[in-house]
Amino acid sequence: MKQFSFNDESLTLPDSAFELVEHLGFNSAEQAKWAWFELSGAVLSHYLADEEARLQALLTFFYQERGFQTADEYFAIAAADLGMCFMLRRGNSTTLATALKLLAKQLDLQLDLLLLPGATVLVCTMAGEFRYIDPLTGRFLSRHDLHSLVKGELGNAAPFKARYLKPANNQLILMRMMSELKSAAVLAHEFEAAMECCNLMLAWYPDELNLHRERAFIAHQLGAIHVATADLQFFIDNNPHDPMVELVKMQLRELGEESQTFH
Structure with missing residues (x-):
């Protein structure tokens, strides 16, 4: 396997994710890019003036119009591959969340990833409050729901730590x-x-x-x-x-x- 490395200055999404998977021999970065270009262009027609309406339009586009959903083989390589997520419209919580974050950026919406133990969720600030989104379904979550996800992974006694709410960088x-x-x-x-x-x-x-x-x-x-x-x-x-x-x-x-x- 050829030498491959990232540095902080070169990290971009989705390109770095596509390059990683191609390096591992699982997918073509070029095919992944074309799938991304098609979606990133199509979502622009949902640019509405009202921010709340724009978010709802994005979720409708992603889950209903384009049919993104949880991969049947959740722990398979394809589910963890961002390029395959764009192509097959199936993924795990991390790839679906990343895809939605990138499409949101096209609509001037900031969605950030929260990397909980065993699960990834999305967060945005709107109308002065935090909105948490389950990337597997598109439904909104409460703080209690987030804690339930943590307890589901670590056990019922697991506390909800403040660091879980820190947005993840690339x-x-x-x-x-x-x-x-x-x-x-x-x-x-x-x-x-x-x-x-x-x-x-x-x-x-x-x-x-x-x-x-x-x-x-x-x-x-x-x-x-x-x-x-x-x-x-x-x-x-x-x-x-x-x-x-x-x-x-x-x-x-x-x-x-x-x-x-x-x-």
Whole structure:
């Protein structure tokens, strides 16, 4: 796989997302761009003077006229691919939210992504109040609904943290997309693509311990025992009091035995 990297100055949506997926070998950036151009031009006919009416027109265009909806295979690679979302009009919460955010910009509406644990939602400020939108359905959500999404992912005792309401920038959106593409690639046994997602995310966040542990698993599937061993050792050295450390130490011992068997 060719070398590929992002820097903060070059990050744009949707182009960076299209380039990422093409780099991973899942889709053509050119095809994705044509699907985006068609939609971004078509939505302009819904530019109304009243901001509230414009938002409603956007939601009607997106969900009813163009038929965007939740992907049947929610955790598949296609659902996590923004280009495929534009082409098939199916996606997960992150790709649908990003598509809607980009189309909103065409109508001078600012929709931002909130990256909740396990789900992505949209927020806009209108008439002096925050409006939260479920990208899977287009319906408006309350703060109580947002907390329910968090509890659904983390458990009923999970608190709702103030940071969940911080709008995501392009880097964080792409990180979420890469994380979801990585998980989808693992499910599809596309381990080289999953490994590349880990490498790209670690280039931005080299000290993210759970990413090192995830990369160790993927490297093991690819037979890269030395990489897997180094990542597990990094996790142990930098997180000695984590409840998972004993399990990680066991994995490390098993890798050592496997490495000796190969030799």
